[in-house]
Amino acid sequence: MQTLKVDLGERSYPIHIGEGLLDQPELLAPHIAGRQVAIISNETVAPLYLERLSRSLAAYSVISVVLPDGEAHKNWETLQLIFDGLLTARHDRRTTVVALGGGVIGDMAGFAAACYQRGVDFIQVPTTLLSQVDSSVGGKTGINHPLGKNMVGAFYQPQAVLIDTATLNTLPPRELSAGLAEVIKYGLICDEPFLSWLEEHVDALRALDQVALTEAISRSCAAKALVVNADERESGVRATLNLGHTFGHAIETHMGYGVWLHGEAVAAGTVMALEMSQRLGWISAQERDRGIRLFQRAGLPVIPPAQMTEADFLEHMAIDKKVIDGRLRLVLLRHMGEAVVTDDYPKEILQATLGADYRALAQLKG
Amino acid sequence: MQTLKVDLGERSYPIHIGEGLLDQPELLAPHIAGRQVAIISNETVAPLYLERLSRSLAAYSVISVVLPDGEAHKNWETLQLIFDGLLTARHDRRTTVVALGGGVIGDMAGFAAACYQRGVDFIQVPTTLLSQVDSSVGGKTGINHPLGKNMVGAFYQPQAVLIDTATLNTLPPRELSAGLAEVIKYGLICDEPFLSWLEEHVDALRALDQVALTEAISRSCAAKALVVNADERESGVRATLNLGHTFGHAIETHMGYGVWLHGEAVAAGTVMALEMSQRLGWISAQERDRGIRLFQRAGLPVIPPAQMTEADFLEHMAIDKKVIDGRLRLVLLRHMGEAVVTDDYPKEILQATLGADYRALAQLKG
Structure with a gap:
């Protein structure tokens, strides 16, 4: 495993990169402050990795929100499903939102974390090469608008990024x-x-x-x-x-x-x-x-x-x-x-x- | 006129309080970086003060978005009207969003400013006593969710707050x-x-x-x-x-x-x-x-x-x-x-x- 540190003062965070990291709970635990965790994933990635990630988070009260897959769903209507899930499960402002998927999931889960109760903790678990090298680093989150891409969003830094290179074996x-x-x-x-x-x-x-x-x-x-x-x-x-x-x-x-x-x-x-x-x-x-x-x-x-x-x-x-x-x-x-x-x-x-x-x-x- | 300074390091901003400040362009100019300004108001306040404020902003390319009035409209659907207006008028990331109205307008315009292109400048011109003493100070912005009030939002500081006490003469x-x-x-x-x-x-x-x-x-x-x-x-x-x-x-x-x-x-x-x-x-x-x-x-x-x-x-x-x-x-x-x-x-x-x-x-x- 390699670990990089993104140095942003009090918002600094580590990026762990390596094979099989999904099965290493000790990498997640230091970055989860409360008892509640919400895993946000999509219909393609959830069947492959949601159960494994949930097992690594067994110490917490975990909910999952599974969104439809694709950039076409990177909009407010889909974002609402995350807020609905968090509020229905009564997640409070100490919850941690975990993004399990590609760039669209990272952008939406990150923006939801930035906005939910004006900001809760956020961990990225990117499962596509694009999101691993791009959207999981840099704090950009957001959704599309019918008149333009990424027009609504926030700069919001994760607590940590976990890159399991083995997830690329199932990537088209x-x-x-x-x-x-x-x-x-x-x-x-x-x-x-x-x-x-x-x-x-x-x-x-x-x-x-x-x-x-x-x-x-x-x-x-x-x-x-x-x-x-x-x-x-x-x-x-x-x-x-x-x-x-x-x-x-x-x-x-x-x-x-x-x-x-x-x-x-x-x-x-x-x-x-x-x-x-x-x-x-x-x-x-x-x-x-x-x-x-x-x-x-x-x-x-x-x-x-x-x-x-x-x-x-x-x-x-x-x-x-x-x-x-x-x-x-x-x-x-x-x-x-x-x-x-x-x-x-x-x-x-x-x-x-x-x-x-x-x-x-x-x-x-x- | 009295001026308070809210001291938040690089996000510090002044609060000007006094009669007739709506007609003093020199109070706004130092806080507007670009050439575009978007005034967000509502159907009650706009007929009373929009024209006067627009006159004070005559040096800029100004659009206005007039929203329906009331807490019942503090939701995503209404927020979209702001994004629609900004995008239709091609406002770029140097635009300044000005909130002209009460707390609902301040919360929505502020949240729109926090999210539009991941954050643009924002000025508060509160016209109700409640927003003058409360929601224009402190950086809280956001909208309601069917399952809870203010559940979606951001901490976002304005560039300045302009309180014209004479606007209270028309307040119910x-x-x-x-x-x-x-x-x-x-x-x-x-x-x-x-x-x-x-x-x-x-x-x-x-x-x-x-x-x-x-x-x-x-x-x-x-x-x-x-x-x-x-x-x-x-x-x-x-x-x-x-x-x-x-x-x-x-x-x-x-x-x-x-x-x-x-x-x-x-x-x-x-x-x-x-x-x-x-x-x-x-x-x-x-x-x-x-x-x-x-x-x-x-x-x-x-x-x-x-x-x-x-x-x-x-x-x-x-x-x-x-x-x-x-x-x-x-x-x-x-x-x-x-x-x-x-x-x-x-x-x-x-x-x-x-x-x-x-x-x-x-x-x-x-």
Whole structure:
């Protein structure tokens, strides 16, 4: 087992990573203050892991709330099921909410914990690669609104994060690939050597090699923890974590939540950011193609949806959270392994990027 | 104009109190960071003050969202109207949400500000005595749930609070009295001299004497700010602010939101706390009666609803936020002007309190 510490003063918390951690009650106990625990999971994950996690929490009064699965349910109506469960079981403000599932469960359980009686304790047990390397670190919680993704939420830190790498054995390959999109992102934004490591190990990761997975998760969490340490509330450097997300959110919003997986949209969105960075002369065509090739080897889409026009992108990006006073800030690559956040670029370059021939770029690599 | 500072480190904010402050743009400008402002009000207050406040904000791009009036609408469905308005107008994360109205508007606008894009700036412009002395100070925001009051919310501090005492001229007398319940509460829990001052000035307050109102609001805010300074997150001393609220919430929940005004329920609930404190031997029957008399002179109910049984109270109090691990903590008076939070009392005394003859106590004073 490896343990990272996310250092946020009085809100610091540990991330434990390793095989079989679900069966180690001693990792949870130090982080549970009261006698009540509410496990929030979904219909896919609960049958696989709820009973095992409940056994590890046998010392507490445990309820579980099993939500429908998928980003399409990341809304207020589903969130209400958590509040209903907590209130019906009379959980008080010393209860601990435990998220058992992927990013959607983590976001919703975390937001419920942030809001229930104005804030109760929260533990993350992420079971997808995406949530293990991304949404379980950094304190972002929330739900979607019909007019925009993640528009309602809170910054709220967990007491602890428990990552059992063995849970990836039951993850569908498509979701494993989606998680790899965020892993690759860390290499692109701040860790060029990690990018090289990934080029060597991407096949092993897709084959569920536990040693490679542990290394990739640990390195990704460490990278994100460093960024979050430096900037808890996303004023500056933290925004670089959104590489590919502005374009990606536009894709997710336009297609309807859940049609593209988040990681898939991020992959295609990051390819657009690579293309724009190349058009600005910041990276070479070869470096752009290196990124595209890695996403393809990870089993990820690198072409935005054929039906999306330039106007569609601009429409959806205009309500992105990264819009400050009407100027569109984007995360781009100054170099491979170094991201910047900027609104200082010619509008024509953005337009050319939105209209570029990604199909041709993908085929060159295919 | 008087200005208090609520000292919470980097989240400190000023409270300006005085006549005609709605027309002083220079009080708002220092607290608005972006170019967008969203005024949240309700159907009762908007026709009276929305235009004037909008004029003071003419330098900004202003939208308004006018909600239905009343505690019955303090729910998710109404909160959505705020998010809908912000998203439709494409307000970004530098927008400022301004609450123009009573406690319900402050709670909902504040919670919307806490959640919109994971947190945007927020200014309170409370227009009822209750919200001026209570809900605009302390950072509590939230909405009700069908199973309990204020069960979903956040601690979220405003950038500033602007109290225009002239807005009380349009407040219905019943709501003025409801606000006085909280004013009297400050005397009971921590300021015996203020209690004496109130006994001298309660008639002037009900007659809307602006000098007396300014003094009462200022002293109440100062008392609450002191308590909040000492204990921002309600672990200890802050809980004394809930004098009368545990009994009061039970009354509100049982009767259905909006049938009793919050301050009315707090008044009757505080009388129950006085009765219990007297039964514990902590205050005398004369002191209890002094409190009852003051509430009566303020135009407030001192008798719980006739149809509520002991069992009804226990049922509703069991899911109160002040329940810690199943033990019911209550705010009681150790002396007049000194409240304590305790779960250390004989259960029989609580039962006797719930079954006491409040009608007789009220008539003795009538």
